[in-house]
Amino acid sequence: MTTTSADFDGGERRAAPRMRVLKRAKVIFNNGYSTFDCIVRNISATGALLTIDDSVHLPKEFRIRIGEEQSTRLAELVYRRSMFAGIRFVDAAKSQTAQPAVPAVAGPSIAPGIRRIVPETLPQAVTMRFAWYR
Numbered sequence: 001m002t003t004t005s006a007d008f009d010g011g012e013r014r015a016a017p018r019m020r021v022l023k024r025a026k027v028i029f030n031n032g033y034s035t036f037d038c039i040v041r042n043i044s045a046t047g048a049l050l051t052i053d054d055s056v057h058l059p060k061e062f063r064i065r066i067g068e069e070q071s072t073r074l075a076e077l078v079y080r081r082s083m084f085a086g087i088r089f090v091d092a093a094k095s096q097t098a099q100p101a102v103p104a105v106a107g108p109s110i111a112p113g114i115r116r117i118v119p120e121t122l123p124q125a126v127t128m129r130f131a132w133y134r
Contacts (some may be wrong), residue, residue, distance in 0.1 A: 016044040016092075017119045019042055025050065028072060029062040038085075046120040047078065050085045058085055082131065 003012040023040045027050075043066070052058060058080060063072040064087070074090040 016046045017047070018042040018044040018047075019119075025053075025064055025066045027057045027058065027062050027064055028065045041084075044083040045089075047075075047086065050087060051083055052085050054083050061090070 021040055022043050023043075025038050025040045026035050027038055036056055038053075041049045041051055043049075048064075048066075058077055061074065061076050064075050065072045075087040076085040077091055078088050080086075116130050
């Protein structure tokens with residue numbers, strides 16, 4: 001496997017851009033018999049960052065209900081650091097392999113009066129101070 005300098009400089013490695021949110025969510029597992037609450041900190045088409053109590057065990061695969069939606073999505077745990085957990089949506093992972101990712105167009109506006117938010121990566125000097133980045 002070959003690596004590039006982009007792998008080590010703290011650059012973005014996600015397949016889809018994330019959007020900051022602060023939504024309640026419910027993790028559902030054990031055939032619906034076990035649930036617990038969490039908070040979604042950011043979300044994309046392919047995954048999300050959750051804030052979960054340190055004492056809660058998060059299974060490798062589970063279903064998640066985000067916000068007031070009635071539907072649930074199958075997700076898998078990618079990493080867990082203290083109270084943060086990165087997850088990948090299984091249905092999005094399957095569709096990502098079937099179709100190449102299309103980059104978002106960062107135009108000046110979508111419609112009159114509405115501007116697109118373009119995410120930017122934080123400098124490495126800032127991200128090194130995050131406890132979960134180490």
